[in-house]
Amino acid sequence: MQRHDARKHYIPNEIYTPAQSAIEYQNILFAGGLKGDGSKYLGSTPEVDEAWDDLYNKTLISQILPDAAAQLPNATTRFSNDTDYHIVELDVFHQLHCLNMLRKLVYPDAYPTDLLSGSEEAEGNVFHLEHCYEQLRQSLQCASDLATITWQWSRKRKGFVGNVHTMHTCRNFDKIHEWSVKNVAAQELNFFEYVEGAPIFENE
Structure with missing residues (x-):
């Protein structure tokens, strides 16, 4: 039987992140999101909204110093002409925002979202949600979680x-x-106010 050698499965050419020092790994048992699991992230109550808000919304935007900004694969701007701090957002928090947008579609009475009227607002909502599920698709394929789902007799x-x-x-x-x-x-x-030295977005 071939044994697993962790040394052969390192991450080559890992992209720099200013949060590198925070990376630790742990084994976690996933809940199924089924009735009886008791997840505080299921439903549409104010308590559920607060739980999602605590996941990402209070820490969505981070500030980093120039030496960290210089190592980013994509350049970013300073907050203003009066500071050296640069703005970044860890993608995990962006992804959680996107997932929360999709969660709310399950509960249209609690979170009415115009998608069908043809109005400018509806078109903007569809654009936002398409962006979100495309970002999540890429993230899921990028991570390619290889944990195994098994079949058992009920x-x-x-x-x-x-x-x-x-x-x-x-x-x-x-x-x-x-x-x-x-x-x-x-x-x-x-x-809507240009910051001196800010990189120019070319993808449009």
Whole structure:
């Protein structure tokens, strides 16, 4: 039997991130998102909204110093002409924002979203959601989680069911969240005022 050699499975040419120091790995048992799992992220109550808000919205934007900004694969701007701090957003928080947008579509009474009227608002909503699911598709394929779902016999259903309560090797999200708290932006970017030396977006 061939044994697993972790040394052969390092990440080559890993992209730089200013949150590199926060990366730790741990094994986590996934909940299935099924009735009885008790996830605080399921539903449409104010408590559920707060749980999602705590995941990403309070730490969405980070600030980094010029030496860290210089190592980014894509250049980013300073917040203003009066500071050396540069603006970044860790993609995990952007992805959680996108997933939350899709969650809300499941509960149209709680979160009415115009998608069908043909109005400018509806077109903007569709554009935003298409952007979100395309970003999530790429992220899922990028990570390509190889944890295994197994099939087990259910006495209750008298048939086989896929067991999604599976162990996964994960980055420690709490550590990443702690990094984002320590580096949360102390100021906001004025989206309509050019900052000297800001990189130009060419993808349009």
